[in-house]
Amino acid sequence: MKNMNIEISYSSRKVSFNIPEKNLAGIIRPRETAAALNQSQIDLAISGSKTAEEFISIVQGKNLCILLPDGTRDLPIDKVLKALTALLDRPKHIRFMICTGTHDAETEQNKLIINQTASLMQKSGIKNFDIVIHNCDKAEFIDAGTTSRQTNVLYNAAIKDMDVFLALSDVKHHYFAGYSNPVKNFVPGLCAYKTAEGNHALSLDEHSRFGTHPWHRIKELQDNPLAADQVEAMEKIIDRRAFWAVVMLSTKGQIQWLDFGKAKEVAAEAFSKADEWNLYEVKQVERIIVSPGGTPNDIDLYIAQRALELTKQAIADGGEILFVSACDKGIGAERTMQHFWNLLTRPAEEVLATVRGGPYKLFSHKPLRFVELISRLRHLWLYSELDDETVRAGHLSPASNIQEIVDRWLRQKPDVKILAVDGANKLAIRAAKN
Structure with a gap:
């Protein structure tokens, strides 16, 4: 045998x-259906993309807020930020927000992200930046109202003067939010404990499940109450401000696929790719x-x-x-x-x-x-x-x-x-x- x-x-x-x-x-x-992207390929997918020129024109002279995942995630932040540096000499100011949600703010992993980000910016000659770690208990919050599902939206005041948002998001299936996705950088990423609690109460709804999201391209897979609440809360936070994202599929710190553009469009593409590569039926x-x-x-x-x-x-x-x-x-x-x-x-x-x-x-x-x-x-x-x-x-x-x-x-x-x-x-x- x-x-x-x-x-x-x-x-x-x-x-x-x-x-x-x-x-x-x-x-x-x-699935590792594609070889890991090297730095040149990542650079090309971001600064060499068709959307790079539009992004540059949008952030010219503006306050740009870059939303980073916290240290509990294994997204290869350094590789993505290195590719973005070619586009970051245009904003008036850049604020990096480490989106901790309800996770602990002061951790060794988060300190490492701060040090890596600061070092990379300085080496690239970018000086007009600061870095803020979200704290769901101690931050100053702004009340953006209440969603139709009764979640009180309280968000970190550190982003109130930002003009453009850029989220880094490693997209994968999430057991009640549908997918890890750029919206989660805001909700619960930059919200108060109370907001996270109100939103996560919807995790008890049987329709809050993996593989579904309001931004999914397939209509039958758009019903997810918790994810819909996150999208609605995010829209209250950003209002009419531009929301862009770098989305990727990665494993073990290696990026297999990446896209850059307006958040809703590239997230939908990432959902399809995640389903194609990493959704199994047995x-x-x-x-x-x-x-x-x-x-x-x-x-x-x-x-x-x-x-x-x-x-x-x-x-x-x-x-x-x-x-x-x-x-x-x-x-x-x-x-x-x-x-x-x-x-x-x-x-x-x-x-x-x-x-x-x-x-x-x-x-x-x-x-x-x-x-x-x-x-x-x-x-x-x-x-x-x-x-x-x-x-x-x-x-x-x-x-x-x-x-x-x-x-x-x-x-x-x-x-x-x-x-x-x-x-x-x-x-x-x-x-x-x-």
Whole structure:
């Protein structure tokens, strides 16, 4: 019997295990259908694009605000900014905003982004810039009104005098916002905690799901209440100001595809490309091994959970998932603990009643999703750096050895089919219709 040796990402390294060829249902990773773009190709796609001249004319003598993702994302910011420098000698002033949303503002990763950005600008001879890290608690906020879905839009006053916005966005499927996309740089990226909470309450709506967005080119895939609320809130924030974006698909810090232009147009193109490359349809199986894709996507359980939400359609009821996620920084940021972890450690019935009964508290959609998934599984195993007692407290089953779990599955059912998924934070799986 031929064994297949499989490597998947874990923290900053790889871990491996063997599955007999006859038991392997498949290996799914983010598609690398194109070679990674080199710096010259990235430069050409931005400063050499047809839209570059229009962008230059728009930002000439204006205040340009460049919206950067925070340090929890693995977008290769330096490569994109290097390509943009050819266009950045025209604005009167440039303000870089690090869009943290409700994430911690003062982190080592965010400091690294500041240093990299400042160094690159200075080397390029650009001096008329500053860098601001968004803080959802301490920033000064402007009230832009309320959306039709009753989200109070409070945004960072640091962008009030900006004339043109340019977002950097690594587009991938998002389990309730449809896709990670340029709009999210504003909402929740630059909004108050209250705004994020109001918007994220819509994550409980079954239509808030991956692969859907109001900007999607396919009409049937435009219904997503949470994403629609984000778009409406963003429109209240920017009013008639120009909104441009550099959108890309990347994996492991390498850009496979990139476009530059007006945000709505290039985002729609990116959604189509993400669907083409990284949306999979599979028959449900009884066993799955899932890795979020290593650092930074598995640094804590709060962040890593996205990978489960994007792949759970592949698991049959009564099945088992082995979640391979280092969680070397623990459960999650301190601000998430009360309504995420502390709630998850309560009895399942209490979690369901608390979240579904409302009122919604930010982060509480996560324990709800965990409980809903666990309730239809035989086991949700977690191979991580967390101690066994902590893992069990969250209704998960600790795994100390990946191969032991695989061998256990094979003993229980010699013909069992096992699906392996790596880089699950950058893809999405739909269950094939019977």
